[in-house]
Amino acid sequence: MAISIKLPDGSIKEYESEITPAEIAKGISEGLARRSFGAIVDDELWDLERPIKKDASVKLVLDKDPESSRFFRHTMSHILAQAVMRLYGKEKVKLAIGPTIENGFYYDIDIGETRITEEDLPKIESEMNKIIKEDLSIERFELPVSEAIELMKKEDQPYKVQLIEDLIEDTGAEKVTFYRQGEFVDLCRGPHVSSTGKVKYFKLTSVSGAYWRGDENNKMLQRVYGTAFAKKSDLEDYLRMIEEAKKRDHRKLGPALGLFTINYEYAPGMPVFLPKGTEMLNQLLQFSREKHVEDGYREVSTPQIMSDALWRTSGHWDHYRDNMYFTEKEDQQFAVKPMNCPGHIIVYKSSSVSYRDLPMKLFEFGKVHRYERSGVLHGLFRVRGFVQDDAHIFCTREQIQQEIMGVIDFVQKIYSPFNFEYRAELSTRPEDYMGEIELWDIATKALEDSLFAKNMEFKVNEGDGAFYGPKIDYHIKDSLGREWQCATIQLDFMMPERFGIKYVGPDNEEYQPVMIHRAIFGSVERFMGILIEHFAGAFPLWLAPNQVSVIPIADRHAEYAESIAAELKSRGFRVEVDDRQKSTNYKIREAQLMKVPYMIIVGDREKEGGTVSVRLRSEKDLGSIALQEFMDKLSQEVSMRRATSIFE
C-alpha cells in the first residue's frame, strides 16, 4: 500500500510501504538524519525509528526546535533510571514515573531503605555517561496489557503494574508501549531519541522526596532531578541563568536593600518590614487604594479576631480549621481571621440593602493569618500572616458576568505599571465542597464565559477551587521560574446562603445576592517579593523607598546638600543625604548598590552655579542641571508611574 507523506515545505513524497522518519530524513540528506531527534507526525511526537503506516504530514524535529527537548529529556530520564539500577542493583530498584518537565526531567524511584543524597549524584552522572557512550539503541515495542502486566510482574516493578492497571481503567487501553535500551526496559509512552548516544549535555541537579501519585498518604519515593540540553552552550547558559537568578532572589535582595527581615527564631513565617520596606508597601497600598476608589469600591476595616460563631456559620470551622489560629478569653472561643469575607458580610448586614445598592463593592487591606506547615514557608512568598487587597462584590445573579469581566479589566489595570507576564487558570469544584452541584456548574460557567469574553487564555485546574466556589487565579513567575498565585477571582453562592443575606428587589420581594471574592495583588507581601525579583531591586521611581541620594563631595558642601534635599522633600520626594566621612566614590558605590534611582552630586561647581549634578543608577551622567527642571521631570516620572527613568 502506497503512502504519501507531506513535508513542512508543502512537498509530498510517495513511498511504497511503511516508512520511518529516519528514512525520510536520510532520503533528504545524511546530515539532516543525523541532526534529527525525532519527528512530529500529524501533531504527534514520533520516534525516528517508528514506522508511519498511513498518509501523514511529517516534520522532523531538529535541535533548534522546542519539541526536541521532549525527546532527549525523556530518554535522559530512562538513562538515569538505568544508571540507578546498575548502581544499586536491579532487583532493589522499583521505578515509578520519569517525565520531562519545563527545564529538564526527573525520575521517582523506590530503593527501599537506601537513600540517594546529593553526594551520590556525581557517581550516578558518571554511570549515565557510560550508558551514553555505549550508545545503546532504543527500541519501541507494544504489548497487550495482560502481557505487559505479566512482564512487569516478572521484572518485579509493582508501580509499573499499577500504572498499567490504571491505564486500563482510565482509558480502556488494550495495548501499552515499552522502550528498551540494552538491559533496561521501561513502560513508557515515549517519545525517545533513537539511541542513548544521541543525548550528551546534562546535569543532575537535586534529589528530593516525592509521594507516589502526589498523595501524602502514599509512600514517599526519591526523586532525582536533572536538566539536559541539545547543545553544550545551552546547558551552560541555563546553569549560568540559574546562578544569575539566585542573585535576584527576594530573600537575599530584600534584607540587603533594607526592605524586610524575617526573624526565624521569634516569628517564623511572619516577615518584619523595615522602614524602607514599609515605605514601599505604603506606595503600593496607596496606588491600589486610588484605583479601587476610581473603580467604585468602598474601603472598610473589619476585626482581626472574631467569635467562633461567625466562623461556624461561614463554614470555615468545618472546612478551614486546620489553617486557623485560635484564642480564648472568658470561656469564649475566638479565631484570628484567615479571610476577610465574613467581616464584609457583617458590613453588608449592617443595613437593609436595595437592588439599587448593587453591586456593592467592599474593599479592605485585611491582614489575615493562616497556619502553614513549616516545610512550605518561603520568604515573602509563603507566609503565615499577610495583607490581602481583598474585596467582595455583592451583586445580583444577572450582574455576575459583567462584574467578573470588570474585575478581569481591573487586574489588567493594577498590573499594567509593572510589565510582567502572568497567566490565568480556572479552578473547578474540589472534593471538599459546600453547596449544590447545580450552583457550582452555573458559577463555573460564569467564570469561563467571562474569560472567553475577555479573550483570555487560561488553563483549567480540575478540582482546585475553594470549598465555597470556583475561581480564576493569576500566576506570576519568580526569578527561578516558579509560579506564584497572585490575583484571584472567586464566585460564591454559599456564604450569602449561610448568612442569609438579602436584598430587596424592584418587586419588593427579598432575594439573595451573589458574592464575588477577589484580590489583585493577592498577598501584598507576596506581590512585593515578586516586584523585588522582577526589578532585581531597581524599582520604578514611584515605588523606590529612597528616590534620590544627595551626595556632597566634601564637608563644606553639606549645607548646600541639605538645602537641595529640603527642596526635594518639600515637593514630596523621598530623599537621603549621605554626608558621612567617606570618599565620593564610596558614597556613589553605596547608592548604586542600593539601586537608588537618582544620585545628586554636589561640590564647588554646583554650589556656585546653584545647580545639581545628576547620575542615574544606570550609570548615565546627566551633568549639571537646574534643580527645578530636575524636580519637574521627577514629578512627571512619579505621576506616570513609569517603570523606567524619564531621562532614558
Next chain:
RNA sequence: GCCAACGUAGCUCAACCGGUAGAGCGGCUCAUUCGUAAUGAGCAGGUUGGGGGUUCAAGUCCCUUCGUUGGCUCCA
C-alpha cells in the same frame, strides 16, 4: 507534616584525623575633605541555633528540638 542537605560575628565564609573559634565586608574611633562603583589605621563584636550525650577534650561524633534551603503535599 514528609524526604534530603544545612545552621559558626549584622552579612559572606574559614577552622585538617576531635586538641586554645579566624578573615573580609559592615559597625565604632581617629586621621583624611576627596568630582561619578570601595582612603588609611586602630578598636569592638561569638555560650558555634537550643537542649542532652560520648570523650581527658566537641564547632567537629551521637540523640533530640527549633529553624533554613531544595522538593513533595497544601495554598494568597
